[in-house]
Structure formats: C-alpha cells, structure tokens
Amino acid sequence: MKKEIICNSVGGVGCGLKRVLDLIGGKWKILILCAMDKYGTIRYGELRRVIAG
Numbered sequence: 505m506k507k508e509i510i511c512n513s514v515g516g517v518g519c520g521l522k523r524v525l526d527l528i529g530g531k532w533k534i535l536i537l538c539a540m541d542k543y544g545t546i547r548y549g550e551l552r553r554v555i556a557g
Contacts, residue, residue, distance in 0.1 A: 532555070536551065539555055
C-alpha cells in the first residue's frame, strides 16, 4: 500500500494542518467555536457568560 504524503514536512510550507491551526489557534478562538457549536448564534454578552475565564 502506498502512503499518501500530507505535507512536504510537518509544519512546513504548504502544510494544511499548520494553516488551519494558524487560523483557529489563539487564546479564545477554540472556546468561542465550541460555544457557538453548542449554542448556535448568540450575542456577545451571552458568549462572554458561557465561556469560563
């Protein structure tokens, strides 16, 4: 079975995973995405209440 190359090198130029992590990485983005997944569209004040910290 032939292995498919995902990236030229992990985290290197053209690595799709690195691009995704650069977009959603950061202190609050994952928590915001999780809250939006659970509650759908919510107002900013509600979002602040549902995210601890």
